[in-house]
Amino acid sequence: MEVDTQHYDDIIIGGGKAGKTLAPALVADGRKTALVERSLNTIGGGCINIACIPTKTMVASASVANTVRNSAAYGVKANTPIVNLAEVIQRKRSVVQSAREMNLHNLETALDNNLIVGEARFVAPKTIAVTTTEGNNRLLTAERLFINTGTRPLIPSVPGLTEVEFLTSESIMELEYLPEHLIVLGSGYIGLEFAQMFRRFGCRVTVIGQSEQILSQQDPDIAIAVQTVLERDGIKFLLNAKVLKVDRTGKAIKLQIQVANQEIELQGSHLLVAVGRAPTTDRLNLAAAGVTTDVRGFIVVNDRLETNVPGIWALGDINGGPQYTHVSLDDYRIIKANLIDGGNRNTSDRLIPSCLFIDPELAHVGLTETEARQQGYAIRVAKLDASAIPRAKTLGKTDGLLKVIVDTETGHILGSSLLCHEAGEVISTVQMVMQAQMPYTVLRDGVLTHPTMTEGLNLLFSKL
Numbered sequence: 001m002e003v004d005t006q007h008y009d010d011i012i013i014g015g016g017k018a019g020k021t022l023a024p025a026l027v028a029d030g031r032k033t034a035l036v037e038r039s040l041n042t043i044g045g046g047c048i049n050i051a052c053i054p055t056k057t058m059v060a061s062a063s064v065a066n067t068v069r070n071s072a073a074y075g076v077k078a079n080t081p082i083v084n085l086a087e088v089i090q091r092k093r094s095v096v097q098s099a100r101e102m103n104l105h106n107l108e109t110a111l112d113n114n115l116i117v118g119e120a121r122f123v124a125p126k127t128i129a130v131t132t133t134e135g136n137n138r139l140l141t142a143e144r145l146f147i148n149t150g151t152r153p154l155i156p157s158v159p160g161l162t163e164v165e166f167l168t169s170e171s172i173m174e175l176e177y178l179p180e181h182l183i184v185l186g187s188g189y190i191g192l193e194f195a196q197m198f199r200r201f202g203c204r205v206t207v208i209g210q211s212e213q214i215l216s217q218q219d220p221d222i223a224i225a226v227q228t229v230l231e232r233d234g235i236k237f238l239l240n241a242k243v244l245k246v247d248r249t250g251k252a253i254k255l256q257i258q259v260a261n262q263e264i265e266l267q268g269s270h271l272l273v274a275v276g277r278a279p280t281t282d283r284l285n286l287a288a289a290g291v292t293t294d295v296r297g298f299i300v301v302n303d304r305l306e307t308n309v310p311g312i313w314a315l316g317d318i319n320g321g322p323q324y325t326h327v328s329l330d331d332y333r334i335i336k337a338n339l340i341d342g343g344n345r346n347t348s349d350r351l352i353p354s355c356l357f358i359d360p361e362l363a364h365v366g367l368t369e370t371e372a373r374q375q376g377y378a379i380r381v382a383k384l385d386a387s388a389i390p391r392a393k394t395l396g397k398t399d400g401l402l403k404v405i406v407d408t409e410t411g412h413i414l415g416s417s418l419l420c421h422e423a424g425e426v427i428s429t430v431q432m433v434m435q436a437q438m439p440y441t442v443l444r445d446g447v448l449t450h451p452t453m454t455e456g457l458n459l460l461f462s463k464l
């Protein structure tokens with residue numbers, strides 16, 4: 001078989017947020033660069049195709065359904081909303097399609113023929129083999145390689161699970177009809193976003209969590225506040241639960257579950273599995289490159305994102321760091337600073353915010369109260385009910401709890417969790433004050449526009 005071999009300065013394997021942003025930067029730096037992406041349907045990476053953008057597009061539809069359903073409270077009469085899931089999915093597809101086309105255009109402009117569409121695997125330390133989607137076998141070698149291949153849904157080993165047709169975060173976004181009763185396995189980010197979305201579309205929803213608390217990394221008071229809000233929407237929770245067996249009987253999926261000391265049976269029409277993400281390293285043949293992975297299969301890197309093999313870096317979810325698009329983007333910035341701009345950046349100096357896109361949103365930055373205490377800080381904690389914020393009252397969006405943790409000695413903010421309308425936006429203000437290492441009094445006394453959700457920070461910090 002004839003194999004075409006080409007040499008590059010740099011090869012990027014996988015075009016997630018980091019990889020697709022790095023490619024044009026390397027080209028602009030004068031490097032002969034190739035980017036290998038698995039298929040034309042995945043151009044642009046997970047975020048735009050199967051993750052952040054499609055989910056938030058569908059969350060927007062769920063929010064409209066909810067607004068219409070509750071319109072009478074605002075003095076506006078509307079009929080009960082009818083959700084046409086096929087049309088919701090069509091809207092999602094069109095948002096994804098336009099993002100993918102833009103990404104393809106950008107990559108082709110930057111890389112020309114060096115955007116290679118096919119799955120890559122290592123055959124030697126600095127050599128990868130790619131069978132392109134057109135069926136050509138290519139060998140590519142490079143001085144430097146950047147791995148940015150992301151993750152896929154983790155499927156737990158539950159007896160019977162693989163014999164029933166279950167949903168993942170990808171297939172649930174292709175359903176054409178609303179589930180009658182959606183069971184969600186996993187009470188983390190993906191589980192909760194889909195649970196509320198489908199509840200607001202009009203489905204019965206039950207969430208199964210293995211711990212006593214949902215969102216296990218959050219403080220208990222915040223996790224309970226989130227659960228309360230979701231229960232008010234009509235979502236049922238089974239916590240401290242272990243699924244023992246899954247079966248299908250006719251159209252129903254039947255779960256045998258141990259909850260505390262009791263064994264119960266739960267039946268639903270659909271089952272979504274959302275218990276975390278697995279790295280896509282298994283098909284990369286990293287052994288041929290000598291790249292080390294951890295026990296879960298994520299690539300081990302140092303704080304400059306270097307693997308154990310000189311000249312090979314790993315960026316984004318695949319390196320085992322926090323799984324967010326903005327972290328993957330910052331991984332790109334670290335590489336650019338160190339390899340292009342002559343700087344010296346690492347992962348240790350960055351503050352990473354996050355936002356769970358339920359309604360109200362839950363945004364977080366820095367340490368939780370539990371973490372601050374574990375790390376030995378002397379702290380002051382303030383909490384504010386979202387209903388105290390004037391803007392929340394005007395909008396009729398008074399659910400939520402805002403919390404901040406401050407270092408008693410320095411007055412610096414150590415962390416904050418905001419469960420309120422537009423929390424994902426408001427948290428950036430807290431983050432900037434933290435990054436600037438300003439005292440919390442800046443947010444207590446700063447003149448903030450009235451009436452905005454951010455103004456709630458005046459009230460929150462006044463409680464300290």
Ligand SMILES: Cc1cc2nc3c(=O)[nH]c(=O)nc-3n(C[C@H](O)[C@H](O)[C@H](O)COP(=O)(O)OP(=O)(O)OC[C@H]3O[C@@H](n4cnc5c(N)ncnc54)[C@H](O)[C@@H]3O)c2cc1C
Nearest residue numbers: 014016017038045046051120149150316317323324325328
């Ligand atoms: C349902 C869902 C919702 C999410 N919502 C949010 C959110 O709202 N905000 C947020 O910040 N994060 C969110 N995330 C997390 C976010 O999507 C990821 O952290 C982010 O996409 C990681 O990007 P990455 O750079 O690691 O690579 P990815 O975006 O995962 O891209 C990796 C690319 O590599 C390609 N690839 C894999 N193997 C190969 C190979 N062997 N050869 C060639 N190409 C290969 C893949 O096709 C893919 O295109 C969400 C995740 C999910 C699953």
Ligand SMILES: NC(=O)c1ccc[n+]([C@@H]2O[C@H](COP(=O)([O-])OP(=O)(O)OC[C@H]3O[C@@H](n4cnc5c(N)ncnc54)[C@H](O)[C@@H]3O)[C@@H](O)[C@H]2O)c1
Nearest residue numbers: 156186187188189190191210274275276277323355356357
């Ligand atoms: N808005 C956002 O930024 C956003 C949205 C979705 C996903 N993400 C990212 O994607 C990552 C993956 O999301 P996820 O929800 O799959 O993972 P997760 O880690 O957020 O939550 C997984 C949950 O499943 C539970 N679990 C694990 N095994 C289980 C089992 N066998 N039975 C029942 N429960 C089990 C865990 O205790 C955990 O609560 C997130 O951690 C986040 O970084 C971000």
